Amino acid sequence: MDATSLNKRIAARVRELRDAQNLSLEALAKTTGVSRSMISLIERAECSPTAVVLEKLSVGLGVVLASFFDVPTNEQASRSPLARAKDQPLWRDPESGYIRRNVSPAGPPRAGQIVEVEFPAGVRVVFDSSARNTVIHQQVWVLEGSMEIGVGDERHRLQPGDCLLMQHNKPILFHNPTHKTARYAVVTVPEAEGKRSKR
16 A cells, blocks of 8 residues: 555545544544644545654544544444455555554454564654543554653663563653664554544
């Protein structure tokens, strides 16, 4: 799937998730700190949102970031329980250059999601998940290279084979302090995805 097609999928999913909760652009902008104009551009697939912006929107919509790469509901009748490698969405963050591949087939949110990440040398990305009101557990399993993961005030240096369990309710830092690309898998399981009060 090319970048244009993936931007269209993200656009459809953001709009679909917002509409499902009867949220106006203004309400979502107020909740997330992402401007109304930026959300509108994303929903029209006229820009490539960064990972940090997508995380803010995921917090505001009560979903995990990987949900934005799912097949829209109106296309899910044809979804398969098998996700071939060639069909797995591959997305590059336009700001940091990190690459994420959604490995899991489209399925119920409670089934969890697996993402493979290639994280460039020297890159640092901070997600602020402190406003999240859904319980989301995530495991990061380093496959190659080394990563520094910060959860709130805690810092963990992960080497190949190390696995960190964390909950998304604090600012989270992903940092590759080395001169080599790191590769890791992320397994995310939300306990109450999408259950938010209407605004």
